[in-house]
Amino acid sequence: MSMDIAIPQPVERENYLNKKYGVWSWLLTTDHKRIALLYLLSITFFFFIGGFFALLIRLELLTPAGDLVQADTYNKLFTMHGMVMVFFFLIPSIPAVLGNFLVPMMIGAKDLAFPRVNLLSWYLYVIGGVLMLHCMLTGGVDTGWTFYAPYSTNFTNTKIVEAGLAIFIAGFSSILTGLNFVVTIHRMRAPGMTWSRLPLFIWAHYATSIIQLLGTPVVAVTIVLVAAERALHLGIFDPKLGGDPLLFQHLFWFYSHPAVYIMILPSMGVVTEIIACFSRKRIFGYSFIAFSSIAIAVFGFLVWAHHMFVAGMSVYAALVFSLLSYAVAVPSAIKVFNWTATLYKGSIHYDAPMLYAFGFLGLFTIGGLTGLFLSALGINVHVTDTYFVVAHFHYIMVGGAVMGYLGGMHFWWPKISGRLYPEGWARLAALIVFIGFNLTFFPQFLLGYMGMPRRYYDYSHMPEFQVLNVLSTAGATVLGVGYLLPMVYFLWSMRYGKPAPDNPWNAAGLEWMTASPPTTFNFEEEPVVTWEAYNYEELDSPDKDAPRSQEVPVAR
């Protein structure tokens, strides 16, 4: 194995990238790795669209008066920012790109269980995405990504049905990905790859897939009901016809709360892999991290109404949902403690992926702890629907999920592209993202407790909020630079980067025993697993050539 490392071959080896050329070889591919790249392209596109909206929002809030755009435009901007980022970036981000690429390789399989379904899921995503783009270009939606009835059903004249349809279709893409992962993880593990030997990235994706499978149909139903209500005035959510607008909120959050875990669980999986690799250690408390993922997926379905403490529910319902929200905080805390403990007596390297993982730990901890404020009923009443909530969920979904995503992209980039990214630039970008993020969102906690409501286009009634808003906008600019940088140097590295060795980090895991980039079927022969996950002791031992390389035939 050591022989193969690091010597760039003058003649390029055959791999999944150069096996076939031409547009159709990509558009009709069933290779999970190529589909992952198709997803990577499309979600990056939507990430920058969503980011552009965010930038306009922040620019508008630079001054208290509504001066940059019209009120309606602003309302559409934050709506489209939310919809694009949630449904077309965050939900597919790690599962559809890194998960697609890595799940089969990590368990020693040639591909996912249903390669064509995998391709279908990308096409559904693209159809949904194109519909969403069309919707945005021809008028957009102004309800907020939450679609609350009866505003969405009886009042707004914007393109609710089209946006709903876009999300409905993209939802099926998410369901199919989840289904594919569940079946693959159950049925296609290599001999010896028992459940307790799975990388925790796989456990995280397993938990995520279950949420996708069980949760997404509910939001699909909700969208159908909204469309039906608009077209036929059935009176499901309309109190004048005997309906109940709160029913909408229950249905919506029944999916959309677990959806937060669709975004964060895979990121936790990524961070687990990175921390183990860069501290050269087996992860501390393997089974606790594994089962806490499952616990989060299960409890995640039982806390939806904590978004509704002031919505007009009974106080007793609020009590139950508050209690359960604290229950879901425990497995998250367990994870943070285990990650921290993993560092103990490690041999820690500070490459860019690890910097992102540290960033994740810091930001996720703050995001999680501010969740304790929001679950406390008495405080929730004051801070819900203010910038406190905005800050909280950005700490989880951007500080957590996106940091994990970027960390993972750096960690596996050599495997994906066969090239090394420029390490210095990557560390700089990680630092810029971390600083920019905190500068953008920390002031929003303060704004929220001071009482600034969300979704306010104009705050000239309360000019005292301006200072913190200016800080936040300044931070957003820094953050924007931090996000552009990786895109630039990743692209640069595809052409000019040093060719990557098969295992540049000397990391554990079957994916690192394939070539960089891997061949179409990943492994030449089915690997047989005889070791536990995260066997860094073995990898770092002086006589490390011993058992593994003989038993795992590596495709060349």
Added chain:
Amino acid sequence: MARNVDALYIFLLIVTGMMTLLVFSFLLFFAARFRHRPGVRAEQIEGSTALEITWSAIPFLIFMVIFAWGAVVYFKERTPPADAAEIYVVAKQWMWKLEHAEGQREINELHVPVGRDVKLIMTSQDVIHSFFIPAFRIKQDVLPGRYTVEWFRATKPGVYHLFCAEYCGTQHSGMVGDIVVMEPAQYEAWMNGASGGPLSATGEKIFAELGCSTCHRSDIQGRGPNLHGVFGKPVQLEDGRTVTADENYLRECILEPGGKRIKGFQPIMPTFQGLVTEEQVNALVAYIKSISTAKPGEAAKTSASATAPKVEEKVQAHGSQVQ
């Protein structure tokens, strides 16, 4: 109320601050202490069930303290005192319409005296809004088709922000106003500039105009139930259920009379959906309340005769303020 919320908030800041400090100092300490040094290998550690149980149980116990404290504050926020002054709020895109029990009407502005419990009985004419006064730390969504309630007691004179906190369309951010808290004497003076008479009197007029009084009679058994003394009492429905006749029940009976019919009466009442405005419904509800002898909650606990004198006193007090 603000003080209760802030106390819990500060407690949480301290607790989470300590947790953050703990986690971050371990992170940073480990990060520095165990950074890679040539020749030093990581020491493999499998995990520790004892540690796992410790760091699950201790946070869980802390969480339960926060939960319980938060719940206590919430129950206070959600339980208006029985003798609070009542103000009816109607929200619409994009304004707040407020009406005092004494008949004063205001838009995007609410005058209240210092030290008086104020209960807001709120409904919306169109979409969901949310009545948010950051300085008092209270917020409650305002829904179409039902009443929601919140209450506060202002302790310091001044002008405070009123925001709509639930996104409600184009001018959502323009749906703001002021809560003007005045010294009682000033408030009396402001109140005396009022006109129109108490809300319940308006309701009585509407009650007569719409012909409600032909069926809902108090002298003899009419075709509809006698509404005197009905408010706040449990009533038995045709389907066997028993519900408390609160504001939401009265509202529902006016707009959807078929839904929760009182046992022993025929379903002959027409709906008034679309025939009366939200303000008129409020006035009708205020009227029906004014002819009842007990406040909600008390009815269940004490006999009607025991509470009667107290309520009469209160009605008189209201009367004197208006005159």
